[in-house]
Amino acid sequence: MNYLPKLMQFALLSVLLNAPAAIAAQPAKESAGKAAPVVSAASASQAQPAAAIPQAIPFNRLMRVAPRRHLPPPEDGLRDPASAETAFLQPPLEVFPALPQTQSGLGNGVNWVAALNDGKITPRWDRLDPTAEAMVMDMSIVRVPKSTMPDVVFPHKQHTQWLDCSNCHPDIFVPQQGANQISMAAIILGQKCGVCHGKVAFPVSECRRCHSQPKVEAQPKQVDAKGGAKP
Amino acid sequence: MQSLIRRTLMSRMLLVWSLVLAATFVYTRPAMAEYGDVVINNYSDAAGMRPVVFAHWFHRVRFTCKVCHADLGFKFKAGGNQINMLKIIDGKYCGACHNGSIAWSVSNCNLCHSGKPGTPTQVHESTLQELATPAKATVTK
Structure with a gap:
């Protein structure tokens, strides 16, 4: 039975790889069913930005x-x-109608970072002290993926508004440049960014909230001085 | 001999792929609870209680992640904290707030123990869960 975990991993990867083919085989079935408006709406909203600028492939329609x-x-x-x-x-x-929404509607559909910055919610930083304030560190880190996806801008600012350093460092991320191997597979399996993203924080299907900076030719690494990732 | 090995390999591949395909087409009606709702059923079912449903959205409106996940020591893992009522009454984990002064006290059993009996420990609507019940699971009436 010790090959079972391997098999599960393989099956999961196969699902991921298989997704476009499997769904391409479906339309006839789906257009006949109730699902049609949902599907067409989703594909239309995905197709529009892709038509305007040639961009990376829209991610995984399994996560509609x-x-x-x-x-x-x-x-x-x-x-x-x-x-x-x-x-x-x-x-x-x-609660939700008063909070800013994300365009994609993924996750809760709530843009929690914007809700915090707009003062729509005032979550306590300390259990007992309502006046305690977060120690915000404004430093963005740009990671360059090997694929054609845009670069990832990781804003410490938005993360330290919610979290303590010890939540991520050093257990999840070694606080050292180049010391962290991150892959989408790991994230989807709930490691690295996936410890929160995909469970509570916005899910990985919102590709462009992380992969937010167009690739720069001949400049492999760049630190965004403004700290400006999209919230 | 080689062809036999190849045949068993082929049949195993076929099995895996058919499982994958089946998983893609299986329709399960999803629970429509909120993204990030955590079901904790470490001990509840065995103790004859409903499992606990923890609403992340409700708590993050009121507290930052740091309060529970750094100060109170909650691990980022559904069911990974071995919380029991003894610890809660002792002021640990949920009990740090659910003591009648910050939030409702432990005497309101069913406000937390509100899940359908038998619901397994999970992060509702997590990416992994979505992948385990893919595609059709997102289509509803």
């Missing part, structure tokens, strides 16, 4: 956006409606 319904807790499918107390829990729609 589900229509966000933000159901109240008793109807959300995860909580037990049989328990009377479930009805006391705050429904997401009491």
